[in-house]
Amino acid sequence: MIRHLREAGDLDAADATLILDTARELARLTGGREVKKLPTLRGRTVVNLFYEDSTRTRISFEAAAKRLSADVINFSAKGSSVSKGESLKDTALTLQAMGADAVVVRHGASGAPHRLANWVDGSVVNAGDGTHEHPTQALLDAFTMRERLGRLAGLNVTIVGDVLHSRVARSNVVLLNTLGAKVTLVGPPTLIPVDIASALGSGMTVSYDLDAVLPASDVVMMLRVQTERMNASYFPSAREYSRRYGMDGARMRRLPEHAIVMHPGPMNRGMEISPEVADSPRSTIVEQVANGVSVRMAVLYLLLGGK
Amino acid sequence: MRTGPKQARTGKVILADTDVSRVVDRIAHQILEKTEGARDTVLFGIPTRGVPLARRLAARIHAFEGIDVPVGILDVTLYRDDLRLKAARALGPTDVPPGGVDGRRVILVDDVLFSGRTVRAALDALGDLGRPSSVQLAVLVDRGHRELPIRADYVGKNIPTALSESVRVTLAETDGTDEVKLYGSDS
Numbered sequence: 167m168i169r170h171l172r173e174a175g176d177l178d179a180a181d182a183t184l185i186l187d188t189a190r191e192l193a194r195l196t197g198g199r200e201v202k203k204l205p206t207l208r209g210r211t212v213v214n215l216f217y218e219d220s221t222r223t224r225i226s227f228e229a230a231a232k233r234l235s236a237d238v239i240n241f242s243a244k245g246s247s248v249s250k251g252e253s254l255k256d257t258a259l260t261l262q263a264m265g266a267d268a269v270v271v272r273h274g275a276s277g278a279p280h281r282l283a284n285w286v287d288g289s290v291v292n293a294g295d296g297t298h299e300h301p302t303q304a305l306l307d308a309f310t311m312r313e314r315l316g317r318l319a320g321l322n323v324t325i326v327g328d329v330l331h332s333r334v335a336r337s338n339v340v341l342l343n344t345l346g347a348k349v350t351l352v353g354p355p356t357l358i359p360v361d362i363a364s365a366l367g368s369g370m371t372v373s374y375d376l377d378a379v380l381p382a383s384d385v386v387m388m389l390r391v392q393t394e395r396m397n398a399s400y401f402p403s404a405r406e407y408s409r410r411y412g413m414d415g416a417r418m419r420r421l422p423e424h425a426i427v428m429h430p431g432p433m434n435r436g437m438e439i440s441p442e443v444a445d446s447p448r449s450t451i452v453e454q455v456a457n458g459v460s461v462r463m464a465v466l467y468l469l470l471g472g473k
Numbered sequence: 474m475r476t477g478p479k480q481a482r483t484g485k486v487i488l489a490d491t492d493v494s495r496v497v498d499r500i501a502h503q504i505l506e507k508t509e510g511a512r513d514t515v516l517f518g519i520p521t522r523g524v525p526l527a528r529r530l531a532a533r534i535h536a537f538e539g540i541d542v543p544v545g546i547l548d549v550t551l552y553r554d555d556l557r558l559k560a561a562r563a564l565g566p567t568d569v570p571p572g573g574v575d576g577r578r579v580i581l582v583d584d585v586l587f588s589g590r591t592v593r594a595a596l597d598a599l600g601d602l603g604r605p606s607s608v609q610l611a612v613l614v615d616r617g618h619r620e621l622p623i624r625a626d627y628v629g630k631n632i633p634t635a636l637s638e639s640v641r642v643t644l645a646e647t648d649g650t651d652e653v654k655l656y657g658s659d660s
Contacts, residue, residue: 167561184563191548191564201601206551234551467551472561 167468170290172279173299174340182344186309189464193457196233207236210267210470215257215282216293217243217273222431222455223293223303227270230462236470239266254278258285268470271295289469297331303430304337306461308345310450311385313457314426319346324379326411327389327438328400330357334430335389343369350383352376353411356400376411380420387428388413388438404437414440418448426450484641484654487632493613493644493651496629497526500611501533503627508578511540513606515574517547519583519595520565525646526613527582543570547581547602549594569602579605580626584642586612589623614653616640 167184168176177185196202212231214224224240231238241257248257254273261269268289271279276296283290294300312318323342329335329351339349339362349370351358359365363372373379380386391407401407413427421427427443429451435441443449488496508514511534518527524546531542548565550556581595592610599608611627616634630653632640638657645651 188564191566195548195551195564195567199602204551204601205597206556468561470561471551471556472559 167472169469170279170283171301171465171469172283172290172292174301174304174337174344176301177341177344179344179346182305182308182341185305185461185464185468186312188468189305189309189457189460190313192463192467193460196460196463203233203235205235206467207231207234207267207470210236211239211265212236212268212270212466212470213239213241213261213264213266214293215241215261215269215271215273217248217271217278218294219244220272220294223272226455226458227291227293227302227462227466229459230466231268233459233463234466236267236466239264254281255285258282262286262288268466291465291469294333296333297336298333299337299340300333301337301341302458302462302465303334304341305465306454306458307334307338307387307428307430308341309457309461310428310454311347311426313453314450315384315424318342321347321384322350322382323347323385323387324350324352324376324383325387325389326352326376326413328357328391328395329353329362329389330359330400331392331395332389335387338387339370350379352379353389354401354407357395376417377420380417381422383421384425385428386413386421386425387430388433390430390432391434391438408437412438412440413443415442418443418446421448428454431455484656486652487614487640487655488630488651488653490645490651493629493653496613497529498533500627500629501530501537504530504580504611505534505538505540507609507626508580510538511542512578513576514578514580515543515545515570515572515605516580516582516611517545517595517599519581519591520546520548522584522613522642522644522647523582525644526584526611528646530582530611543572545570545574547595547598549591549598552594552597554590554594567598574599574603574605576604576606578607578609580609580611582611584613584644585640586610586615586623586625586628587618587640589619589621592623593621613642614640 266288270291270293272293273295276298278295279290279292325335352373396404427449516527518524527544531544546568548567609626612625613629615628616632641654643652
């Protein structure tokens with residue numbers, strides 16, 4: 167098993183499958199019982215180092231670490247020495263001195279986890295870096311697809327929206343490629359990098375027409391449209407975006423019977439996804455949150471459980 | 474299951490396949506006797522080879538007395554105290570039969586009893602599942618060298634071993650044949 171999880175590309179198919187299998191057992195193990203805590207990582211310290219606000223990712227990692235009995239330290243850049251100018255390296259050296267066994271890092275700069283991995287002895291887990299990657303999100307998405315549809319190999323996964331700025335999309339493309347799914351990226355041309363197909367691999371295609379790809383999609387993954395993009399002329403208006411790339415009831419009915427609709431959250435209801443779709447049995451949004459804890463438990467166990 | 478360090482290639486056969494089934498039959502009878510008809514009893518196999526052994530015991534108990542004893546699977550990986558000493562290992566399944574363990578007699582089943590650390594982990598794992606009325610332990614082979622104050626209630630065969638020797642159990646379900654072999658310095 168690898169020591170750090172900096173990007174989805176760190177995982178080969180065997181490691182990714184091991185994480186998904188472990189997550190499944192962990193979900194089954196802690197699912198229906200009163201004592202959800204396992205003693206596995208007792209005495210280990212996990213630091214959540216968050217330079218960007220992300221409550222849901224942080225609490226997901228925190229819940230995962232705590233269910234494995236690790237000690238959790240939450241470090242948020244706001245109000246810390248970081249706002250007084252301390253560098254990432256000095257923070258890393260502090261964590262190192264405190265004996266952190268794992269550092270879960272969220273950073274606005276792409277590549278920050280890579281730098282951090284050079285400075286600390288413990289494992290580094292990327293919880294989102296800039297516009298680069300968010301590998302545990304991709305793992306929980308893959309886990310959700312596998313649970314709902316029974317497999318990943320050969321699935322047609324359509325990722326819709328702001329691919330340009332989306333670390334979720336990037337990690338998903340890489341991981342799904344590793345696991346044998348076919349990915350189609352759909353969005354306004356302004357939000358899909360021109361060279362992405364050549365950059366990210368063979369099992370991937372690009373389309374600008376959502377309606378055309380729906381009938382062949384097993385999974386449709388809606389990406390969140392950030393408010394600042396709405397005002398930054400990537401597309402004419404929120405309404406126009408919603409009309410062309412939003413997932414509404416009519417579009418959902420054009421999907422195959424078994425297809426699911428995913429969203430990494432938090433969602434803009436009525437913008438990229440309509441309430442009818444978000445609350446339908448096909449939507450996996452709430453499951454994704456629950457699966458996130460299991461997948462992060464699996465990652466922490468496999469990175470920290472052994473030698 | 475291999476216990477102790479790897480040694481010689483060929484081992485001494487301690488139990489052949491007919492012996493294994495005889496031993497399983499005997500343990501099944503002992504369970505029936507000691508538990509007065511296996512009432513309120515659940516068998517929990519510890520992966521890997523404890524699971525088929527638990528299933529065989531349940532099948533034999535059914536054949537002898539017509540009683541259905543539920544069989545569960547208890548993976549103890551996450552409760553082991555040696556996790557840090559080895560590379561992270563894959564989890565096995567854990568299956569709790571309907572009705573859970575609360576108030577029932579639980580019999581843990583494993584192939585080899587050695588240091589006792591696996592059983593300790595199993596007791597911890599069981600404690601997180603509920604509160605059994607009592608817990609017993611059935612093993613195919615007890616090879617000694619306990620590191621914890623643990624003993625088995627049902628033992629298929631006691632094998633006096635040296636620490637340098639290793640005991641390997643193979644079962645038809647997992648390995649194709651039923652056999653217990655001792656590997657060591659002079660075999």
